[in-house]
Amino acid sequence: MSASKARLILVPTPIGNLDDITLRARHVLEEVDAVVAEDTRVTGRLLQHLGLSKPLISFHVNNEHRMVQQLVQRLVAGERFALASDAGTPAISDPGFLLVREAIKAGVSVECLPGPTAFVPALVVSGLPCDRFAFEGFLPPKKGRRTRLEALRNEERTMVFYESPHRLQRALQEFTEVFGDERQASASRELSKLHEETVRGSLHELAAHFTAHEPRGEFVIVVAGKQEER
Ligand code: SAM
Numbered sequence: 001m002s003a004s005k006a007r008l009i010l011v012p013t014p015i016g017n018l019d020d021i022t023l024r025a026r027h028v029l030e031e032v033d034a035v036v037a038e039d040t041r042v043t044g045r046l047l048q049h050l051g052l053s054k055p056l057i058s059f060h061v062n063n064e065h066r067m068v069q070q071l072v073q074r075l076v077a078g079e080r081f082a083l084a085s086d087a088g089t090p091a092i093s094d095p096g097f098l099l100v101r102e103a104i105k106a107g108v109s110v111e112c113l114p115g116p117t118a119f120v121p122a123l124v125v126s127g128l129p130c131d132r133f134a135f136e137g138f139l140p141p142k143k144g145r146r147t148r149l150e151a152l153r154n155e156e157r158t159m160v161f162y163e164s165p166h167r168l169q170r171a172l173q174e175f176t177e178v179f180g181d182e183r184q185a186s187a188s189r190e191l192s193k194l195h196e197e198t199v200r201g202s203l204h205e206l207a208a209h210f211t212a213h214e215p216r217g218e219f220v221i222v223v224a225g226k227q228e229e230r
Pocket of ligand 1: 015016085087088089090091092093094116117118119161162163164188189190191192193218219220
């Protein structure tokens with residue numbers, strides 16, 4: 001039986017632990033005509049690990065606008081593609097949205113397999129309410145960063161941010177300025193890996209922790225919504 005009937009299939013890939021690839025993901029990667037990949041070396045290594053060999057097509061932030069129509073034309077002509085990013089679910093803070101949108105416009109069937117993504121485990125282990133949440137992904141690195149944060153000042157849902165280790169301390173500092181010292185939060189790093197760790201506490205405590213301990217690895221920061229302070 002086919003693992004998917006769709007022509008374009010988004011395939012989530014492990015965020016650290018290679019065992020997190022699903023059986024269906026493997027099956028789809030085996031079935032498709034080609035794999036559209038954010039970094040062909042990274043996806044090539046994954047395919048090799050799975051014992052598969054497929055044509056790879058490079059598709060990343062710097063060429064997606066140029067490549068998208070060409071890929072859609074090939075899909076319309078009958079080819080089937082898997083789309084994979086370096087880690088996690090494509091289109092979640094990764095390339096993919098543009099291709100999905102244009103494929104849908106052209107009448108191509110699109111499916112996304114369920115699978116690894118960093119924000120779900122981080123949100124769940126934060127211990128903060130996860131019945132409603134706002135996924136914010138990466139804040140703009142420079143221009144518009146403060147404006148985006150200010151717009152969240154009164155957000156009542158739990159908020160989820162992606163951050164690189166070298167900007168973590170700055171982010172925590174900015175969060176204390178906007179949300180206050182006592183707002184509860186968590187920072188998860190190395191999810192699914194050997195040194196997975198989640199630090200929980202007030203924003204003030206988190207900022208102090210990462211001043212004493214240099215941030216290492218990739219982070220998901222989860223911040224309680226405004227109402228949860230009561
Ligand atoms: N598409 C991915 C997903 O579905 O989560 C996100 C890709 S984005 C370019 C990379 C960011 O995701 C990192 O900077 C970090 O914030 C988060 N991330 C990815 N893997 C992680 C991990 N193993 N532990 C903690 N955060 C991770």
